Amino acid sequence: NAGVTQTPKFQVLKTGQSMTLQCAQDMNHNSMYWYRQDPGMGLRLIYYSASEGTTDKGEVPNGYNVSRLNKREFSLRLESAAPSQTSVYFCASSATGSRNTIYFGEGSWLTVV
Amino acid sequence: DQQVKQNSPSLSVQEGRISILNCDYTNSMFDYFLWYKKYPAEGPTFLISISSIKDKNEDGRFTVFLNKSAKHLSLHIVPSQPGDSAVYFCAASGKSGGSNYKLTFGKGTLLTVNP
Numbered sequence: 001n002a003g004v005t006q007t008p009k010f011q012v013l014k015t016g017q018s019m020t021l022q023c024a025q026d027m028n029h030n031s032m033y034w035y036r037q038d039p040g041m042g043l044r045l046i047y048y049s050a051s052e053g054t055t056d057k058g059e060v061p062n063g064y065n066v067s068r069l070n071k072r073e074f075s076l077r078l079e080s081a082a083p084s085q086t087s088v089y090f091c092a093s094s095a096t097g098s099r100n101t102i103y104f105g106e107g108s109w110l111t112v113v
Numbered sequence: 114d115q116q117v118k119q120n121s122p123s124l125s126v127q128e129g130r131i132s133i134l135n136c137d138y139t140n141s142m143f144d145y146f147l148w149y150k151k152y153p154a155e156g157p158t159f160l161i162s163i164s165s166i167k168d169k170n171e172d173g174r175f176t177v178f179l180n181k182s183a184k185h186l187s188l189h190i191v192p193s194q195p196g197d198s199a200v201y202f203c204a205a206s207g208k209s210g211g212s213n214y215k216l217t218f219g220k221g222t223l224l225t226v227n228p
Contacts, residue, residue, distance in 0.1 A: 004156070035218075040122075042220035043157070043202060058215065090156055101147075102216060104156030 002026050004105035006091040012111045013081045021076040021108050023091030031094045032074035033058075033102065034066060036087040043090065049074055081112040116140045117205050119219035127227055132190040134222050136203030139184065143205040147216070148177060148188050151200045160201070161188070193226045200224070 006023045013019055025032065034046040035058075045058030049068040063085060065077045074093075078085055091105040118137045126132045136146075144165040149157040163170040163177045163186065170177050176189045190197055203219040 040220060042117075042119075043204075043218040045215055045217075048215060059217075092156075101159045101162075104149075104158070106156045107154070 004091055004093055004103050006089075006105035006108050008108060009106070010109045012113060013078075014113060015082060017081050017112075018077065018079050019081065019110075020078075021089055021091070021110075022073070023075060023105060024073045025091075025093040025103070026072065027093060027095075027103065028071070029093035029103075030071070030096050032068065033092040033094075034064075034074070034076045035090045035092060035104075036060065037090060037107075038087050046076065046089075078110075081110075083112045086110060086112045115220075116143075117203055117217050117219040119201075119203050119222050121222050122220070123223040123225070125225045125227060126193050128195055129192045132188075132193045132197065132224055132226065134188040134190075134201050134203075134224065136186045136188075136219055137184055138186075138205050140205070140207065140217075141184070143207040143217075145206045146177070146179060146186050147204045147206075148175075149202040149204060149218075151202065151221070157202060190224075193224075195226050195228050198224055198226050 004025045030051045033048040035043045044060045047066040049055045052071045067075045089108045092102045094100045094102040147162040148160040150160045151157040161172050161175050163179050179186045200221045200223050202221045204216045206216050
């Protein structure tokens, strides 16, 4: 029962480098999300995908791009990493919208130096 | 502009006593509220939810109360156990541009239950 799986779990990047966080869910959910968690800031929505083929900006989209590759997979890309993007990133999914329980992955710790 | 507020960053209670975590919201369009629990180095996990048509929802030791007029909800844990020590996030959703896909989270409250 994998649920939501995200990789890598830990990553250190240099300023200006690019990387992609991968996320996959095996619950046949339509909606997928990327959040970031910073100390004292709670969970903030970066991007979400209500259904396969659609993506929308969340609260803090600047510096990120996403791809909903198929129903299972939703990736988050940092094109040119900045120290301000040092954070813990959580991928999540839900059946259809947020009335259904959102299930989170275990998190990816990203440090940009 | 913080739409979901958890004004207590931390709370400490004794094992066996009641824990009360509070949450306030400002957006009157919110009509569904959830509590998530998060242990260190893990993702948040769903705990309990309540729709705006109700004022109380109970699940075992956990009860959520909603006061719509005050735009306030609270999570009661009775009796509190050491294993309940975690960060608790309040979250809300509602129609937004015709959709209801997005959850807005509070900043979280760290609950510590002392043996």
